[in-house]
Amino acid sequence: MLDETAPMTEEIFTPTQGYNEEDKHAVFNREFMPHINSMYNFAFRLTMDEDDANDLVQDTYLKAFRFINSFERGTNAKAWLFRILKNSFINDYRKRSKEPSKIDYQEVEATYNSEESAEVEHTSDLRVESVQDMIGDEVANALNSLPVDFRTVIVLCDIEGFTYEEMAKILDIPIGTVRSRLHRARNLLKDKLRDYASTMGYNTQV
Amino acid sequence: MDISTSPRILHDTDSKVSMKTHCENQQECMKMIQAILDGEATAAQKDHFKENMDRCMPCINTYHLEKCVKDALQVKVPKKICPDALLVQIKDLINR
Numbered sequence: 001m002l003d004e005t006a007p008m009t010e011e012i013f014t015p016t017q018g019y020n021e022e023d024k025h026a027v028f029n030r031e032f033m034p035h036i037n038s039m040y041n042f043a044f045r046l047t048m049d050e051d052d053a054n055d056l057v058q059d060t061y062l063k064a065f066r067f068i069n070s071f072e073r074g075t076n077a078k079a080w081l082f083r084i085l086k087n088s089f090i091n092d093y094r095k096r097s098k099e100p101s102k103i104d105y106q107e108v109e110a111t112y113n114s115e116e117s118a119e120v121e122h123t124s125d126l127r128v129e130s131v132q133d134m135i136g137d138e139v140a141n142a143l144n145s146l147p148v149d150f151r152t153v154i155v156l157c158d159i160e161g162f163t164y165e166e167m168a169k170i171l172d173i174p175i176g177t178v179r180s181r182l183h184r185a186r187n188l189l190k191d192k193l194r195d196y197a198s199t200m201g202y203n204t205q206v
Numbered sequence: 207m208d209i210s211t212s213p214r215i216l217h218d219t220d221s222k223v224s225m226k227t228h229c230e231n232q233q234e235c236m237k238m239i240q241a242i243l244d245g246e247a248t249a250a251q252k253d254h255f256k257e258n259m260d261r262c263m264p265c266i267n268t269y270h271l272e273k274c275v276k277d278a279l280q281v282k283v284p285k286k287i288c289p290d291a292l293l294v295q296i297k298d299l300i301n302r
Contacts (some may be wrong), residue, residue, distance in 0.1 A: 028300060036296075040288035054292050058299075068259045128274045138281035144285060157244060158279040165244050182244075184239050190275065 012083065015069040028093050031077040038160055039081055044086055045155045046089050048106055048144060060085040077164065083170045086152070126190050130197040138200075142192035150185035158184055229264035239269050243276055 014179035031136065039060065063084055064071070071080055131139075142178060143151060156162045166184075168175045229235055241247040242255055259265055 021233045024209050025300070035286045036293065037285070040292070041286045042285040050286075051263075053286070055287070055294060057288065058296055062297045062299060067240070126271060128270050131271070131274045131278050134278065134282070136278075140283045154279065159274050159283065159285070164244070179237065179241070183240060184242065186272070186275070192269070193275070 002145065009179060012087065013067040013070045014063070017066070017069045017072060020141075024065070027068060027071065027073055028065055028149065029086065031051075031071075031073065032081060034059065035078045035081055036061070038078065041084060042082060042160065043085060043156060045144075045151060045159075046086075046148060052093065055179075056085060056089060059088050059092065062089065078160075079166045080172055082156070082162075086170055126194040126197060131193060134197070138196060139193070142189055142196055145192055146185060146188055149181065150188055153182045154185050154189060224261050226262040227264070229262050229268075232264055232268070235262070235265045237274070238267050239265065239272050243269075243272055 008081075034113040036057070040053055040057050043060075044050065047053050047056060060081060064081055071077065100108070143154060153167065154170070156167050157164075162170065164175050164178045167178045171178070238251050238255060240248065241251055249253070259269065
């Protein structure tokens with residue numbers, strides 16, 4: 001489903017600066033390049049494929065350089081780059097993806113239909129001890145199994161540490177939707193972790 | 207997480223007096239707890255949390271589980287590192 005249509009290029013890439021060539025490279029190296037590992041990790045969590053993550057990160061950095069006059073030095077470069085990457089993922093990558101059906105659209109639709117509605121009572125019997133016993137790959141597998149919109153908000157918040165306001169700008173959604181989507185995503189993640197704990201024989205009884 | 211908003215350690219006498227075993231607002235409380243752990247809670251939510259989190263066992267359990275899952279995501283999930291070849295390629299492309 002992901003998601004809303006990404007904003008028109010003009011909205012993000014309105015030129016406000018007038019850097020010379022030397023300034024452009026200085027801004028790029030000092031403000032954009034330090035975030036490349038976070039960008040790559042985000043791209044991988046979106047695409048779940050290393051080659052696609054490579055392409056997405058490269059496209060994003062080239063786009064950032066091409067439109068560098070739209071970025072004001074000293075402002076939030078990481079959020080600006082993440083927004084470009086997310087939009088590139090929606091507008092470019094998803095359209096030419098070899099495997100668009102990787103996403104379970106029915107599942108996404110079902111979860112979205114309940115996103116803004118009354119909460120379904122969620123009674124997780126997942127135990128703290130079970131989560132503490134899990135290794136990183138087990139938690140990562142649960143995260144990776146979530147529909148991409150839910151995976152995205154968890155990565156942005158819990159792994160990258162963005163604020164709700166930053167996430168709203170990156171995703172082009174209201175803050176209230178960030179909150180509710182995050183809440184729903186975490187409930188889904190706990191369900192996955194609980195199922196995994198149960199499968200692996202961890203004690204899930206309270 | 208500000209330590210001042212952590213649920214305080216309970217004393218036996220406290221728990222015998224008023225500990226709730228059922229939370230009638232569990233989903234709303236969970237949202238509040240998540241906002242606190244995310245550093246996004248309002249002052250009113252923080253006050254509510256401090257006043258009530260030593261009285262409601264389901265909320266205490268929720269706090270510890272939410273914190274544990276968030277910590278696991280932050281600390282345990284492997285972070286993919288950008289390959290050196292991609293780094294070189296990007297620098298090469300913008301220097302052309």
